[in-house]
Amino acid sequence: MAPTGTGARQGDRSKGFERKSLNALTPETETSIHYFWADAHNFDIDKRDVTQLLFDQVHKAFLEDKAFLEAQQCAFDRDCGRPLVDINADAGGLEARRILDRLLAEQDRHDRPETVSV
Numbered sequence: 001m002a003p004t005g006t007g008a009r010q011g012d013r014s015k016g017f018e019r020k021s022l023n024a025l026t027p028e029t030e031t032s033i034h035y036f037w038a039d040a041h042n043f044d045i046d047k048r049d050v051t052q053l054l055f056d057q058v059h060k061a062f063l064e065d066k067a068f069l070e071a072q073q074c075a076f077d078r079d080c081g082r083p084l085v086d087i088n089a090d091a092g093g094l095e096a097r098r099i100l101d102r103l104l105a106e107q108d109r110h111d112r113p114e115t116v117s118v
Helices: 048-078 088-111
Strands: 019-027 033-041
Touching (some): 033 048
Antiparallel strands (some): 019 033
16 A cells, blocks of 8 residues: 555555455365464554554454354355355356366376276
């Protein structure tokens, strides 16, 4: 983030500041995940209250995500045969699923013994 007209669009970010966030989810079981998150900033790093405020804000958002994910899993468990409704925001996840499905199908074809007629 930088004040308008200070050259940030052209690459001069000297008058701005940055925050970098990580949300990393990895499967644990068929119905659970490990959810790792981190947030870093490059401004007021010597002010503990600023860092704490940012932490508290990110933590609150994380807990909201957690509540949503848990509710979503409950809905999946209840209606496991129900078709999903995809929206544009799902594009990345849908493409990842397509790639995984393709890789699993290729692995299955590779691992399946060939049948030979005699």
